[in-house]
Amino acid sequence: MELDLARLRALVAVVDHGSFDAAAEALHVTASAVSQRIRALEHDVGRVLLVRARPVRATEHGAALLRLARQLEVLAGEAEQVLRDDAIATLPIAVNSDSLITWVLPALAPLAGEILFEFQRDDQTRTTELLRNGTVVAAISSDRETVQGCAVRPLGAMRYLPVATPEFRARWFGEGRPGFAAAPLIEYDESDSLQRELLGIVGRDAAPPRHRVPGSGEFVRAVEHGFGWGMVPELQLVDGVEPIDDRHIDVPLFWHSWSLGTATLERVTDALFAAAAASLRPVEG
Numbered sequence: 696m697e698l699d700l701a702r703l704r705a706l707v708a709v710v711d712h713g714s715f716d717a718a719a720e721a722l723h724v725t726a727s728a729v730s731q732r733i734r735a736l737e738h739d740v741g742r743v744l745l746v747r748a749r750p751v752r753a754t755e756h757g758a759a760l761l762r763l764a765r766q767l768e769v770l771a772g773e774a775e776q777v778l779r780d781d782a783i784a785t786l787p788i789a790v791n792s793d794s795l796i797t798w799v800l801p802a803l804a805p806l807a808g809e810i811l812f813e814f815q816r817d818d819q820t821r822t823t824e825l826l827r828n829g830t831v832v833a834a835i836s837s838d839r840e841t842v843q844g845c846a847v848r849p850l851g852a853m854r855y856l857p858v859a860t861p862e863f864r865a866r867w868f869g870e871g872r873p874g875f876a877a878a879p880l881i882e883y884d885e886s887d888s889l890q891r892e893l894l895g896i897v898g899r900d901a902a903p904p905r906h907r908v909p910g911s912g913e914f915v916r917a918v919e920h921g922f923g924w925g926m927v928p929e930l931q932l933v934d935g936v937e938p939i940d941d942r943h944i945d946v947p948l949f950w951h952s953w954s955l956g957t958a959t960l961e962r963v964t965d966a967l968f969a970a971a972a973a974s975l976r977p978v979e980g
Contacts, residue, residue, distance in 0.1 A: 697739070698736070698739060698740075698760075698763075699732075699735070699736070699739070700767060700771070701732060702732040702733070702735055702736040702739070703736070703760070703763070703764035703767060703768075704722065704764070704768070705718065705722065705729050705732035705733055705736070706732075706733060706736060706744060706745075706753075706757065706760060706761060706764050707761065707764045707765060707768065708721050708722050708729070709729065709733065709745060709751050710745070710751065710752065710753050710757075710761060710829075710830075713749070713750030713751055714749070714750065714751055715729050715730055715733075715751070733745060736760075740756070740760065742754070742756040742757075743756070743757075744756055744757035744760060745757055753828065753829070758827075758828045758829050759829075760829075761828065761829030761830075762828075762829035762844070763829075764829070765787070765829050765830075765831075765832055766832070766953060766955060768785070769784070769786070769832055769953075769955060769957055769959070769960070770955065770957065772784040772785060772959070773957045773958060773959055783809060783810065783811050784809070784810050784811065784959045785810070785811040785812075785813060786810055786811070786812055786813065786832060786833070786959060786960065786963060787812075787813040787814075787815060787830065787831040787832055788812060788813070788814055788815065788831055788832070788833050788834065788835075788963075789814075789815040789816075789817055789822035789823075789825040789826060789830070789831040789833070789834035789835070789836075790814055790815070790816065790822065790834070790835045791816070791817065791818055791819035791822065791835060792816050792883070792910065792911035793853060793911050793928050793930075793931065794819070794835050794853065794948065795814060795816060795911070796911045796912060796931070797853075797911075797928055797930040797931050797974070798930060798970050798971070798974040798975070799835070799967065799970070801970065802966050802967055802969070802970030802971075803963065803966055803967070805966070806962060806963065806966060810959060810962075810963065813831075815830060815831055818883075818884070818886045818887070819835065819836055819837040819838075819946065819948065820836070820837055820838065820886065821886065822834040822835060822836045822838075822951075823836045823838050823840075823842055823951055826842050826845060826951055826953075827842055827843075832952065832953050832955070832960065833950065833951060833952035833953065833960065833963070833964075834950075834951045834952075835850065835948055835949070835950060835951075835967075836948070836949055836951055837946055837947055837948060837949070838949065838951075839947070839949055841951075842951055844953060844954060845951050845952060845953055845954060846951070846952055846954050847949050847950065847951045848949065848950050848968075849947065849948075849949050849950075849978040850948040850949060850950050850967065850968065850971040850975060850978075851947075851948060851971045851972070851974070851975025851976055851977060851978055852945040852946060852947045852948065852975055852976045852977065852978050852979070853928050853929075853930070853945070853946045853948060853975060853976075854928065854929045854943050854944070854945050854946075854976055855889055855926040855927065855928055855929070855943060855944045855945075855946060856926065856927060856928075856929055856932070856938050856943050857890075857893050857924055857925070857926055857938060857939050857940050857942070857943075858918060858924065858925065858926075858927050858932065858936040858937060858938050858939065859878075859918060859921070859923070859924035859925075859936060859937070859939050860918070860919065860920075860921045860935060860936055860937075861937060862921060863878075863921045863923070863924065864924075864937065864939050867879075867924075868939050874899075875893075875894055875897055875899040875901065875903070875940075876899050876901045876903065877901070877903050877904075878903055878923065878924055879903060879904040879905065879906060879922065879923035879924075880903055880904075880905055880906070880923045880924055880925060881905070881906045881907075881908055881914060881917050881918060881922055881923045881924070881925035882905050882906070882907050882908070882925075883907075883908065883909055883910075883911075883914055884907060884909050885907075889926035889944055889946075890905075890924075890925060890926055892944055893926060893940075893942065893944060896942055896944070897940060897942065904923075905923075906922045906923050908922070911931070914927070915927055915931055915933060915936075918936055919933060919935050919936060924939055926944060929943075930974060945976060945979070947978040947979075948971075948975065948978075950964065950967060950968070952964060
């Protein structure tokens with residue numbers, strides 16, 4: 696099967712930007728040209744590759760080809776860097792918000808002048824799905840399971856502590872107070888299970904009031920303002936909040952990356968592991 700690189704780039708652009716018009720603008724061609732490239736690519740492989748919806752998304756066959764297209768983009772970008780002094784490689788990475796704000800951004804800042812980073816934020820339990828469907832070339836995940844065509848290595852563990860303001864703690868956790876059974880808590884989103892996990896650890900089968908605050912920085916600010924208690928990374932602790940229990944949860948993190956062996960990906964990997972060694976706790980087991 697012979698595949699045209701321009702057609703593969705059109706596939707990536709349509710999926711990334713969600714429409715043929717937006718892809719055309721990104722590629723500096725007409726929407727008609729993008730449509731022709733996609734039709735030709737579908738003819739080449741004999742499969743429908745895109746669901747023409749809003750936004751446009753890849754079919755199962757399209758996702759498989761999307762992974763190949765992104766791998767070729769990374770390799771082409773690497774070659775372009777060697778051939779052109781002013782070329783900058785692009786690297787899409789999936790990462791959870793807490794890691795991004797606390798240790799990933801500082802780790803990769805020295806490389807930002809030479810690599811264009813496209814960070815895809817998602818919960819650490821779901822980032823490998825972005826790797827499987829070809830959206831990113833690497834991911835930080837709490838999942839140990841290897842993704843086909845990728846290598847996986849342990850980074851370390853982020854420790855989360857149940858914290859609140861002193862005033863909130865005195866109101867809800869003082870002597871004779873209801874404590875975890877009734878104290879309002881804060882969740883990041885519907886997939887954030889850390890607070891519920893802590894309730895299980897302390898032996899509370901309860902459904903207290905819950906605030907939902909998406910955004911890692913915003914979550915911590917909500918705790919600072921006394922909305923409720925929440926599980927905050929020890930790397931993100933701020934003045935004005937304190938632990939309300941001596942227990943904690945360690946979330947293991949793993950680095951999943953395509954087995955491409957490119958210099959760009961290796962530099963990013965080295966930078967992340969150096970930062971993880973200084974910031975994270977060892978992964979147990």
